[in-house]
Amino acid sequence: xxxxxxxxxxxxxxxxxxxxxxxxxxxxxxxxxxxxxxxxxxxxxxxxxxxxxxxxxxxxxxxxxxxxxxxxxxxxxxxxxxxxxxxxxxxxxxxxxxxxxxxxxxxxxxxxxxxxxxxxxxxxxxxxxxxxxxxxxxxxxxxxxxxxxxxxxxxxxxxxxxxxxxxxxxxxxxxxxxxxxxxxxxxxxxxxxxxxxxxxxxxxxxxxxxxxxxxxxxxxxxxxxxxxxxxxxxxxxxxxxxxxxxxxxxxxxxxxxxxxxxxxxxxxxxxxxxxxxxxxxxxxxxxxxxxxxxxxxxxxxxxxxxxxxxxxxxxxxxxxxxxxxxxxxxxxxxxxxxxxxxxxxxxxxxxxxx
Amino acid sequence: xxxxxxxxxxxxxxxxxxxxxxxxxxxxxxxxxxxxxxxxxxxxxxxxxxxxxxxxxxxxxxxxxxxxxxxxxxxxxxxxxxxxxxxxxxxxxxxxxxxxxxxxxxxxxxxxxxxxxxxxxxxxxxxxxxxxxxxxxxxxxxxxxxxxxxxxxxxxxxxxxxxxxxxxxxxxxxxxxxxxxxxxxxxxxxxxxxxxxxxxxxxxxxxxxxxxxxxxxxxxxxxxxxxxxxxxxxxxxxxxxxxxxxxxxxxxxxxxxxxxxxxxxxxxxxxxxxxxxxxxxxxxxxxxxxxxxxxxxxxxxxxxxxxxxxxxxxxxxxxxxxxxxxxxxxxxxxxxxxxxxxxx
Numbered sequence: 001x002x003x004x005x006x007x008x009x010x011x012x013x014x015x016x017x018x019x020x021x022x023x024x025x026x027x028x029x030x031x032x033x034x035x036x037x038x039x040x041x042x043x044x045x046x047x048x049x050x051x052x053x054x055x056x057x058x059x060x061x062x063x064x065x066x067x068x069x070x071x072x073x074x075x076x077x078x079x080x081x082x083x084x085x086x087x088x089x090x091x092x093x094x095x096x097x098x099x100x101x102x103x104x105x106x107x108x109x110x111x112x113x114x115x116x117x118x119x120x121x122x123x124x125x126x127x128x129x130x131x132x133x134x135x136x137x138x139x140x141x142x143x144x145x146x147x148x149x150x151x152x153x154x155x156x157x158x159x160x161x162x163x164x165x166x167x168x169x170x171x172x173x174x175x176x177x178x179x180x181x182x183x184x185x186x187x188x189x190x191x192x193x194x195x196x197x198x199x200x201x202x203x204x205x206x207x208x209x210x211x212x213x214x215x216x217x218x219x220x221x222x223x224x225x226x227x228x229x230x231x232x233x234x235x236x237x238x239x240x241x242x243x244x245x246x247x248x249x250x251x252x253x254x255x256x257x258x259x260x261x262x263x264x265x266x267x268x269x270x271x272x273x274x275x276x277x278x279x280x281x282x283x284x285x286x287x288x289x290x291x292x293x294x295x296x297x298x299x300x301x302x303x304x305x306x307x308x309x310x311x312x313x314x315x316x317x318x319x320x321x322x323x324x325x326x327x328x329x330x331x332x333x334x335x336x337x338x339x340x341x342x343x344x345x346x347x348x349x350x351x352x353x354x
Numbered sequence: 355x356x357x358x359x360x361x362x363x364x365x366x367x368x369x370x371x372x373x374x375x376x377x378x379x380x381x382x383x384x385x386x387x388x389x390x391x392x393x394x395x396x397x398x399x400x401x402x403x404x405x406x407x408x409x410x411x412x413x414x415x416x417x418x419x420x421x422x423x424x425x426x427x428x429x430x431x432x433x434x435x436x437x438x439x440x441x442x443x444x445x446x447x448x449x450x451x452x453x454x455x456x457x458x459x460x461x462x463x464x465x466x467x468x469x470x471x472x473x474x475x476x477x478x479x480x481x482x483x484x485x486x487x488x489x490x491x492x493x494x495x496x497x498x499x500x501x502x503x504x505x506x507x508x509x510x511x512x513x514x515x516x517x518x519x520x521x522x523x524x525x526x527x528x529x530x531x532x533x534x535x536x537x538x539x540x541x542x543x544x545x546x547x548x549x550x551x552x553x554x555x556x557x558x559x560x561x562x563x564x565x566x567x568x569x570x571x572x573x574x575x576x577x578x579x580x581x582x583x584x585x586x587x588x589x590x591x592x593x594x595x596x597x598x599x600x601x602x603x604x605x606x607x608x609x610x611x612x613x614x615x616x617x618x619x620x621x622x623x624x625x626x627x628x629x630x631x632x633x634x635x636x637x638x639x640x641x642x643x644x645x646x647x648x649x650x651x652x653x654x655x656x657x658x659x660x661x662x663x664x665x666x667x668x669x670x671x672x673x674x675x676x677x678x679x680x681x682x683x684x685x686x687x688x689x690x691x692x693x694x695x696x697x698x
Contacts, residue, residue, distance in 0.1 A: 041495075042495060042498060042499065169375065169379070170379070172376055172379075173376055173379030173380055173383060174383070175677075176376055176377075176379075176380055176674040176675075176677050176678050177380070177383075177632075177670065177673070177674050177677070178632040178633070178635045178636040178673050178674070178677055179632070179636065180636030180637075180639065181635065181636055181639060181654065181669065181670055181673045182387075182670060184639065184654070184658050185384075185387060185388075185658065185666050185669075185670050186387055187658075189387055189388055189663075189666070261505070261506065265506075265508045265509075268508060268510075269508060269509065269510055269640060272508070272510045272640070273639070273640070273643075273655065273658075273659075274659070275658065275659070285508070285510070288508075288510060288511055288514065289510075292514055292518075295514060295515065295518040295519055296518060296519065302514070306507075306508075306511040306515075309506070309508055309511065310503070310506050310507055310511070311506075312506075313505070313506035313508075314502055314503060314505075314506035317502045317505050317506055318502060321498065321502060321582075
C-alpha cells in the first residue's frame with residue numbers, strides 16, 4: 001500500500017494498489033453472485049445448465065481437431081456418426097426401418113436410418129448455440145452502438161440530432177417488420193441454406209437493441225453524476241464510455257441472455273419451415289421437421305430434438321430472468337426477502353404490504 | 355392537450371399520419387430485398403432447365419430489365435394503386451389477384467390472433483397475479499417455470515405436438531376451420547362470426563372447436579409475456595401506499611389484487627401485449643401451416659416456398675402494417691387505462 005500526499009501535504013490519499021483493488025472487487029462480485037444464486041434456485045439451475053451446455057458445445061467443436069493434431073487420430077466426442085445412417089435389412093423393425101426406442105447402447109434411441117439420436121442431438125448443439133450467441137452479439141454491437149449514438153447526441157438542430165433522428169426513423173421502420181416474416185422473405189429471396197438464414201436474422205435483429213440502449217442512455221445521461229462529470233470538463237467520449245456505457249450495460253446483458261434463446265428458436269423455425277439449414281445437416285429445427293411424421297410411431301426421435309431446444313432455451317431464460325430480477329433494483333427487495341431464512345421470510349412477508 | 359374526445363381524435367389522426375413514412379420505408383426495404391438483393395429472380399422462377407430466351411421473357415414480363423429507379427416507380431405506383439399483381443401459376447391460388455387472396459385470408463388470421471390474445475389474457479394475467487402475490491414462494495417458482503417453458507418451446511414444436519398428439523387424444527379437430535365445407539356464405543371469412551350470422555349454431559360450435567388447438571398453441575408461446583409483465587408490474591405496485599390503505603379498510607385479498615393492484619399493472623401489460631402482435635403474427639406462419647388454417651400465414655408459407663414474389667411482398671407489407679396498427683391500438687388502450695396520460 002502506498003500513500004500519496006497531495007496539496008500542501010496534509011491530505012493523504014491511500015492507494016491500495018491495483019491488485020488489492022481487483023481482489024476486493026472480485027470477492028465482492030463472487031459474494032454477490034453466491035447470494036443471488038442462493039436467493040433464487042431457478043437462476044442457479046439455469047446457470048449450471050448454461051455452463052454445462054456451453055462446455056459440451058465447446059468440447060464437441062474443439063476435441064476432434066485438437067486430438068487429431070496431438071494424438072494423430074481424431075477422438076470423437078459423439079458415440080456415433082450423426083449424419084450417415086446405415087440400416088441393413090438385418091436390423092429392420094416391424095415397419096421396415098431402423099427406428100428403435102432408447103436402450104443401453106442408444107440412450108435416446110435411433111431414427112429410421114439407424115442414426116443414434118443422442119449423437120444427432122449433440123451434433124447440432126455447437127451450430128445452434130454458436131448462431132444464438134453470435135447473431136445476438138452482432139445485433140448487440142450494431143444496435144447497441146447505434147442506440148448509444150442516438151441516445152447520447154440527440155440535441156435537436158445539430159448534426160448529432162439529425163443523425164440520431166435518422167437512426168430512429170430507420171429503426172422504427174425495421175421494428176415494424178415481424179422479424180420471422182422478414183427473415184423468411186429474405187431467406188426465400190437470397191436462396192436457401194444456412195448462410196442466408198443467418199443473414200436474414202442479422203438483418204432483423206438489431207433494431208431492438210437500438211431502442212433498448214437508446215432508452216437506457218436517455219435515462220442515464222441527465223443523472224447528476226453525468227452532469228458532474230461534464231462540469232468537471234470530462235470529454236464527451238470519455239463520459240460516454242466511462243459513465244454512460246457502464247450504467248447502461250446491465251439491462252442490456254439481461255436482454256442479451258434472454259435473446260440468445262429467441263435467436264436459436266427463430267433460426268430453428270426457419271429450418272423447420274424448410275428454407276434454412278439443409279436437411280442432412282443435424283439441426284434441431286429441421287430434425288423436428290424430418291421426424292414430424294414419427295411423433296406417434298417413434299416419439300423419441302422428434303421429442304429428443306424438441307427437448308434439446310427446450311432445455312437450451314429454458315436454461316438461458318432461467319438465467320436471464322433471474323439476472324433481471326437481481327439487477328433490477330425494484331425487485332431486489334423482494335429477492336432479499338426470499339433470501340432470508342424461511343421463518344424470518346414468513347414474518348416479513350406477513351408484515352410487508354404485498 | 356387534455357383527455358376529451360377531440361384530443362383523442364387529434365392524437366389518433368397524428369399517429370396515422372406518422373404511419374405514412376413508416377409504411378413507405380417498409381415498401382422501400384421490401385423493394386430492396388426483392389429487387390436489389392436478388393441478382394436475378396428470373397433464373398429461379400424460370401426453373402433450373404430454362405432456356406436463355408425463357409429467362410429473357412420472364413425479365414421483360416416482370417419489368418426486371420428496366421433500370422432500378424424505373425422499377426421502383428413501377429413497383430410503388432402499382433402498390434399504391436391497389437394492383438398488387440397476381441399469384442403465379444406454381445402456387446395454390448394461381449391466377450387470383452394477390453390483394454383478393456390477402457383480403458380473404460386476413461380475417462381468418464385476425465380470428466386466430468384474437469383467440470390467442472384472449473387465451474393469453476384470461477389465463478396469463480391471473481397467473482401473473484398469483485405469482486406476484488406469492489412472490490418467492492413455490493407458486494411463484496411454478497408459474498415462472500411454466501411461462502419460461504412456454505417461452506422455451508418453439509411454436510412449431512408446440513404446434514406439431516398439439517396437432518398430432520394432443521388433438522386426437524382430446525378429440526379436438528386439428529385441421530382447417532370447419533369439419534365439412536360450410537353450406538352458408540362465408541362473407542366475412544371469420545369462421546365463428548360467419549357461422550353465427552348464418553344462424554347455424556352447430557357450425558358455430560364446430561368453428562370454435564377448430565379454433566381451440568391452434569389458438570392455444572399460438573398462445574402458449576406468448577403466455578409468458580403477459581404473465582411475466584403482470585408479475586413484474588404487480589411486484590412494483592404491491593408495496594405502494596394505496597394498496598396498504600385498501601387492505602386496511604378491510605377489502606378482501608381478491609379485490610385488493612384484482613381491482614386495485616391489477617388495474618395499475620395492466621398499463622404496462624397492455625403495452626407489451628401490443629408489441630407482442632408482431633410475435634403472434636410471425637407465429638401464425640408456422641401455426642397456420644401445421645393446422646391448415648387458411649389465413650395469411652398459410653398464404654405466406656405458400657408464397658415464400660414457391661418464390662411467389664408479389665405474394666411475399668404483399669404479405670410482408672400487410673404484416674408490417676398489422677404490427678404498426680397493433681402498436682397504435684396499444685397506445686390508445688394505454689391512454690384509456692391510465693387516466694394520467696394526456697393525448698398528445
